[in-house]
Amino acid sequence: MKERLDRQTIALRVAKEFEDGAVVNLGGGIPALAANYVPEGRTVTFHAENGALGFGGVPAAKEDEKPYYLGANGIPFMPLPGASFFHHADSFAMIRGGHIDVTVLGALQVSEKGDLANWTFPERGLGNIGGAMDLAAGCNKVIVAMEHVTPKGQVKILRQCSYPLTAALCVKLIVTDIAVIQVTPDGLVITETAPGWTAGEVQALTEPKLLISPGLKEIEL
């Protein structure tokens, strides 16, 4: 078995996409880990859909304050200088209104056109939409962070999603444990591979045809 990037390393690569000054919303799972890897010298403002903007990963100092300072994922945070709190209608006005630069979401499936399926699969019978449909439809740039295939080895990057969609044509970049892939009008372009992986080996685990970027390189960490 070839070595794949672990979850922390995927998050580290994702965080390189955060530009200085960006406002970023992170979904649960691998995306949430990206908060710990903002590149040095860049300042990023994190948005939590439960009504907070401008907080850090450091837990609230006092035990009696913790219940009031929790992100959407339940992780305690500390309001940083310049932070603000707001209600849900304002929080999602930020999301739909194009005020959030980047969202990083997990995915069950992504299509070659950038369709995203991440809230349920048919066997479960129901699922949780949460804020995913608003984030996917509203944020300026949607990045998917995920393992390239399921634990059972099923392919997740497909010509067409078979699971119910979260939003159509929304994903711009896919960062997995073996590759970085851009979604372009011409199709999926592989730009980086994990150490020890070739584009051909990534293609074998990807249903649609991958175009190979002229600048294809090993993932820089």
Next chain:
Amino acid sequence: MKNKIYKSCSDAVADIPDSASVMIGGFGHAADKPQHLIKALRDQGAKDLTIIGNSSGNAGKLGIGSLGGIPFIDEEVLVENRQVKKAICSVPASLVMSKPSAFEKQYLARRVELEYVPQGTLAERIRAGGAGLGAFFTPTGVGTLIEEGKEKRTIDGREMLMEYALRADYALIRAYAADTMGNLVYRGIMRSFNAIMAMAAKVTIVEVERVVPAGELDPEIIVTPGIFVDRIVACGGGKQ
């Protein structure tokens, strides 16, 4: 002047009838959920309720952010007690797949109804309801199963769905402090659905950590003006 202060949560929820629609505030953390009012409604026993909120109850599976060391309860206790006929929410299933929520089990057994609403659409439907609007258009949900049966229009070159405003008979919400007029202030992440549901119900009932005389809260920092609030119960910081 009408007295808005109620002695107990059970007094405040006593008149909620069977088949009422009830908005339940918060996002899903202990500090933002009206836990004392939920417990009182459970004990009161009204049946065939339509509950409207972010989730149909997950506390038993998560227990995030317990307040004052008290085990966290949410609307799941109403579902477990078979008081819920229908949920209008964005998070009906457990966040931990191996531990299904009470609602999830009853839904799969076809004992409860569900209307899926994306979280931002839910928030805006509630805000619109409180603001006296009838409906609005949103890009959220286009191309998904959410668009089924909804009017679609292209506005500014983008496809959008029409979503109706939501109102309810009652709203159970939580805030940090109230004055005797019902003006509310919050702390940290408490506003969530609480501050918008306050506007969207015929009767809004708020539990707060403390009540102060009118005039003690600075008018400049009021988040929910008192005209949106009908009943106030002081519950302290997490004690049930």
